[in-house]
Amino acid sequence: MERLRFRPVKLIASDIDGTLLGDDAAAERFRATWKALPKRERPLLIYNSGRSSEDILSLVDANLLPAPDYAIGGVGTMIAEGRMRARMEAFIKELGPPFDAAAITSIMGTIEGAILQAAADQHPHKASWHLHDAERELINDIAARFASAGLDVKLIYSSSRDVDILPRTGGKGSALAWICRELAVDLDEVVVAGDTGNDLEMFEMPHVRGVVVANALAELRRAIAGDRRHYLARASHADGMIEGLRHWGVIR
Numbered sequence: 001m002e003r004l005r006f007r008p009v010k011l012i013a014s015d016i017d018g019t020l021l022g023d024d025a026a027a028e029r030f031r032a033t034w035k036a037l038p039k040r041e042r043p044l045l046i047y048n049s050g051r052s053s054e055d056i057l058s059l060v061d062a063n064l065l066p067a068p069d070y071a072i073g074g075v076g077t078m079i080a081e082g083r084m085r086a087r088m089e090a091f092i093k094e095l096g097p098p099f100d101a102a103a104i105t106s107i108m109g110t111i112e113g114a115i116l117q118a119a120a121d122q123h124p125h126k127a128s129w130h131l132h133d134a135e136r137e138l139i140n141d142i143a144a145r146f147a148s149a150g151l152d153v154k155l156i157y158s159s160s161r162d163v164d165i166l167p168r169t170g171g172k173g174s175a176l177a178w179i180c181r182e183l184a185v186d187l188d189e190v191v192v193a194g195d196t197g198n199d200l201e202m203f204e205m206p207h208v209r210g211v212v213v214a215n216a217l218a219e220l221r222r223a224i225a226g227d228r229r230h231y232l233a234r235a236s237h238a239d240g241m242i243e244g245l246r247h248w249g250v251i252r
């Protein structure tokens with residue numbers, strides 16, 4: 001029973017699309033399973049998604065997801081408290097000055113096939129583009145262009161389609177680390193869950209344990225292959241999450 005060596009789980013941080021949502025019946029099972037956990041045994045629940053925090057909370061209002069303690073949105077560029085719902089100002093400060101959108105466009109606009117995502121997916125600390133089936137070399141080349149233009153940004157490529165340009169202090173892993181510090185939760189008390197490359201930062205955080213759902217893309221599986229801290233579920237979507245939470249002792 002390897003898991004006995006682990007500390008109890010105090011906080012769960014999960015991606016949404018493809019992880020908790022994607023199979024309606026499984027999502028319903030997750031909601032019921034979560035609700036059935038006695039309140040004092042429930043870890044803190046954080047959603048960590050590419051969607052905006054408002055969009056995340058609208059899924060909660062539509063009864064598709066249980067209410068979270070916090071919603072990290074925009075690929076780690078906004079954090080909202082689950083009940084108060086306002087974005088946390090202290091985290092916005094952590095992200096630094098807003099982006100120079102024109103400077104970003106002047107680089108991305110020269111990349112063949114790069115198309116700006118919808119206006120709703122852009123904000124002062126996130127610029128997102130579509131770029132289908134880009135090789136790693138191209139992504140590295142784009143990163144190098146930003147660096148030589150003096151733009152210190154983080155580039156996240158996922159689903160063989162999405163390029164997210166974020167502040168260095170943003171990203172799903174950095175945002176989660178920030179809120180864990182605020183809440184005084186140690187990383188060895190955290191379980192993360194996801195399915196694509198924009199979740200990788202969470203899995204790379206020191207000491208956290210992970211759940212990778214069976215439908216996860218190769219870009220994530222390959223990157224964490226052989227890391228025994230992370231549980232590869234046999235089931236997909238929210239059923240994989242339930243299986244993973246059982247593995248880590250959250251659900252008995």
Ligand code: GLC
Nearest residue numbers: 050051075121128162164198
């Ligand atoms: C979500 C966001 C999008 C982002 C993608 C990958 O779909 O809406 O802007 O590029 O996640 O992180």
